[in-house]
Amino acid sequence: RVRAEPVDPSLCEREPIHIPGSIQPNALLLVADAASFLVNAFSHNIGEIYRTAEPPLLGRSLTELLPAAFVDLLRARLAIGALDDGGSARTRLTFPGAPEAAYLAVAHAHAGRILIEFEREPDRAEDFRSASQMDTELAVARLRAAGTLTDTARVAALEIRALTGFEAVLVYRFDADWNGEAVAEDKVPDWSRSLLGLRFPASDIPSQARALYTKAKSRFVIDRDSVPVPLAGAPGGGNTPIDLTFAQHRTLSPIHLEYQRNLGVNGSMSISIMVDDKLWGLMIGHHRRPHYVPPETRAAATVLTDAFAMRVQEIESRRLWVERQAHLDVEGRLVRSLTRSDDFVAALTAGGTNLLQLFDATGAGIVSNDRATLIGQSPGAKAVRALATWLRETLPSGETSYATSNLASAYPDAAVFKEVASGLLAAFVDESRETLLLWFRPEMPSTVTWGGDPRKPVLAGSGSVAVLPRRSFERWVEERTGFAAPWAEWQVNLSLSLAEAVEGVVLRQRRKIDELTG
Numbered sequence: 001r002v003r004a005e006p007v008d009p010s011l012c013e014r015e016p017i018h019i020p021g022s023i024q025p026n027a028l029l030l031v032a033d034a035a036s037f038l039v040n041a042f043s044h045n046i047g048e049i050y051r052t053a054e055p056p057l058l059g060r061s062l063t064e065l066l067p068a069a070f071v072d073l074l075r076a077r078l079a080i081g082a083l084d085d086g087g088s089a090r091t092r093l094t095f096p097g098a099p100e101a102a103y104l105a106v107a108h109a110h111a112g113r114i115l116i117e118f119e120r121e122p123d124r125a126e127d128f129r130s131a132s133q134m135d136t137e138l139a140v141a142r143l144r145a146a147g148t149l150t151d152t153a154r155v156a157a158l159e160i161r162a163l164t165g166f167e168a169v170l171v172y173r174f175d176a177d178w179n180g181e182a183v184a185e186d187k188v189p190d191w192s193r194s195l196l197g198l199r200f201p202a203s204d205i206p207s208q209a210r211a212l213y214t215k216a217k218s219r220f221v222i223d224r225d226s227v228p229v230p231l232a233g234a235p236g237g238g239n240t241p242i243d244l245t246f247a248q249h250r251t252l253s254p255i256h257l258e259y260q261r262n263l264g265v266n267g268s269m270s271i272s273i274m275v276d277d278k279l280w281g282l283m284i285g286h287h288r289r290p291h292y293v294p295p296e297t298r299a300a301a302t303v304l305t306d307a308f309a310m311r312v313q314e315i316e317s318r319r320l321w322v323e324r325q326a327h328l329d330v331e332g333r334l335v336r337s338l339t340r341s342d343d344f345v346a347a348l349t350a351g352g353t354n355l356l357q358l359f360d361a362t363g364a365g366i367v368s369n370d371r372a373t374l375i376g377q378s379p380g381a382k383a384v385r386a387l388a389t390w391l392r393e394t395l396p397s398g399e400t401s402y403a404t405s406n407l408a409s410a411y412p413d414a415a416v417f418k419e420v421a422s423g424l425l426a427a428f429v430d431e432s433r434e435t436l437l438l439w440f441r442p443e444m445p446s447t448v449t450w451g452g453d454p455r456k457p458v459l460a461g462s463g464s465v466a467v468l469p470r471r472s473f474e475r476w477v478e479e480r481t482g483f484a485a486p487w488a489e490w491q492v493n494l495s496l497s498l499a500e501a502v503e504g505v506v507l508r509q510r511r512k513i514d515e516l517t518g
């Protein structure tokens with residue numbers, strides 16, 4: 001029975017998904033000690049290629065069990081570390097005991113072990129057209145031609161769906177809090193469900209899964225309902241559980257498979273989208289029935305996802321560069337007019353170039369000697385002076401800047417002017433905190449449409465099943481008030497460098513006044 005009450009989503013983070021103790025049934029697994037090459041574990045279905053588990057496999061050497069050429073390849077790769085961290089060696093094999101079937105053997109090393117996965121080639125391989133090099137090249141070219149991020153994501157979803165044959169492919173992007181949004185979708189017309197534009201809470205893809213996906217770059221589930229094949233380990237052959245972090249056929253978390261059932265998905269894929277060495281998002285494939293993707297096509301989909309990631313990096317870094325250059329230009333002009341003027345407040349607020357040209361702010365100002373000079377859409381002078389007092393009292397000494405996109409949550413008095421100033425960026429000019437620069441951003445009247453109620457991502461299960469994913473993915477609209485667009489870190493830094501330049505000028509003016517009155 002399911003109790004429809006939310007439980008702590010952090011429960012999800014505790015599932016050790018890298019040691020599930022089983023693999024998906026379209027493959028077999030042989031595990032050996034990486035130093036001795038002696039077998040110390042295998043999947044229960046291994047008898048399919050080594051006809052019988054008698055004489056026992058445990059303790060036998062890989063040199064007896066695999067062709068000499070493959071063992072030599074493993075030794076050579078192992079010696080240079082090429083089997084670690086997602087590296088692998090592969091070959092096509094047939095076995096005397098199972099002459100009618102061929103297997104793709106893929107070996108990798110991890111945590112002192114060698115893991116060899118034997119993937120059964122499908123009975124009618126011709127039913128599964130593999131991606132050619134040409135398909136991949138053409139798709140990469142189309143990706144590179146797309147201009148904006150949105151277009152690139154749309155092209156990526158379309159190309160990867162054409163390649164892999166999934167009924168739906170989604171580009172899923174994480175935000176700063178690890179919630180995610182489906183930013184592009186390509187799907188068969190007869191599947192009416194659309195997840196495009198929907199937001200999903202961070203707990204749908206818990207932190208240990210995100211950490212694993214940063215290391216191992218892809219996962220494919222042929223059949224959500226298939227029965228996992230358990231692993232048999234050797235007593236004394238290393239009794240730590242077999243770490244399947246890098247195993248292609250690792251069984252996925254049963255909680256996640258339940259989630260897929262609730263979502264109406266059977267066969268699935270997810271490929272990590274890495275930008276700047278960080279998990280930017282996932283390329284997700286969905287199929288309502290089981291779905292097999294052959295190895296060459298899986299590799300092609302990974303290449304294409306990497307090409308997408310590089311394009312994202314290119315577009316983002318170019319946009320950032322242009323934006324920063326424009327800001328450095330404004331800052332330069334402001335500093336020049338500061339040095340030419342005796343009145344720094346006028347230099348920053350009165351001319352054609354002023355504080356409003358920075359940071360997409362709609363209001364800005366300076367508080368100095370308890371006088372507030374404001375431009376654009378700003379709260380009133382009295383309110384800003386009170387805000388300055390609050391900042392002086394609240395910020396720990398030594399802190400010279402403050403940035404928020406939700407001012408009223410920290411400073412309730414700001415609720416009355418949230419329309420013009422839900423966002424605040426403030427930089428103190430002097431150590432005594434007498435003078436400060438301020439920028440304001442308005443409230444974004446925004447609604448977030450979630451794929452299900454984000455307050456109830458996890459339901460309490462019963463018996464051995466402690467937690468369950470939610471069952472409903474019905475659109476759930478959240479009204480968000482009091483939020484402005486967030487400030488970027490480089491913007492906070494630039495506000496501080498401007499404040500430093502102002503300090504230089506203010507000090508110079510003070511000295512001048514001292515000399516005159518002196």
Ligand code: BLA
Nearest residue numbers: 012017200204205209219252253256269270457458467469
């Ligand atoms: C994993 N959850 C995942 C994955 C996705 C999602 C894509 C990766 C699965 C894979 O690589 O194949 C979630 N799938 C989504 C989302 C969309 C989608 C958001 O299509 C929207 C477009 N999940 C829960 C709860 C728990 C949970 C409540 O909702 C825990 C109690 C757990 N999700 C969970 C776990 C994994 C996961 C443990 C890791 C699966 C694994 O790799 O073993």
